[in-house]
Amino acid sequence: MYAQMIKSEATTDDPEKLKEFQARIDDDIKVEPRDWMPEGYRKTLIRQIGQHAHSEIVGQLPEGNWITRAPTLERKMILLAKVQDEAGHGLYLYAAAETLGVSRDDLTEQLLSGKMKYSSIFNYATLNWADIGAVGWLVDGAAIMNQVPLQRTSYGPYSRAMIRICKEESFHQRQGYDIMMKMAQGTEAQKKMAQDALNRLWYPSLMMFGPSDADSVHSTQNMAWKIKMNTNDELRQKFVDQTVPQAEYLGLTIPDENLTWNEKKGGYDYSDPDWSEFFDVLKGNGPCNVDRLEARNKAWDDGAWVRDGLMAHAEKKRAAKTAAE
Amino acid sequence: MSKEWPLWEIFIRGQHGLSHRHVGSLHAPDAEMAIKNARDVYTRRNEGVSIWVVEANNISASSPSEKGPLYEPSESKIYRHPTFFDIPDEVGHM
């Protein structure tokens, strides 16, 4: 997902306090920033929310790439609004992480140095306009699967950030699907582009949920803490079941020969993505890993004088005001 | 190494006649920029008619460990609620 394979941190707190903490979580009482919490809970959340925030920010790059090349002024304005929303999502999430005692600049630097990760999906390229449709439809669609249940997560600031984000996400998915509909109903060449985008982005979208974690200790702990609400397989299954009819409506074919309706489980059987590719992308060897980090580093470095200048100006104004008082 | 911009808490009046409500936070060098940024992030879909910004380190908060002494005293004072009093039906709405 936007936060993939989050390891839970070990906790060495007082067992009595841990029991009380777990009881409150089981009762659906939200944890707020100044409440007592296990060290493991805090650290795991910082990693998860931070990774989620980084994904929102890096996720602007593949789409931002097409703002100047959108086919119409209307499409350009819509895409611009969508990419701006993602910047806001990053902000909400960084702010939630900061309530856990990590600084914003610290998180940024951990992204820029490659110490913290972002979702594997944003290391794939957007080669043409159909990809922008497919990203909104599939990538935002997959993100929604994960984010809707996270609205009920135990950590108050994270939950509130998710609620704001979910309000905006359905616009994102719909604008993507709208592009796909136009392309799928267009000329033969456009239809081919739409199919090609689906072919390339289908498996990377399935990878977003991460490998099966049904037997993972980390996953079990994170689910007990309610910072993870479903297993990866549950969410992936839901995503496939929702997306197949949407592809059918478009007249496009999901690139999976094994895709069949399984009456018994009430869902589709589907092929797993190539997990070795997934791990390779996480290691930094995806098609765009280097580009993405270079772009983020450049933006941060090139913006330094603006951040410093505005700060110096604010301090000067403050000093003048104090002197006048 | 640059200095991090301070953190601001953002409050928005959603509609005329309502109170300002906390909606989130952001970093900005000063109050003026905090308002501009808040407008760009938190009022993108007609969510507000007025913005307050407060630098986060100027907010004092009650401590979670004081929950008992702070809020328990009012729990037993049920006569503060109108439902405590039985008013006969004949009296009419009160």
Ligand SMILES: [Fe+2]
């Ligand atoms: Fe987002």
Ligand SMILES: [Fe+2]
């Ligand atoms: Fe989105």
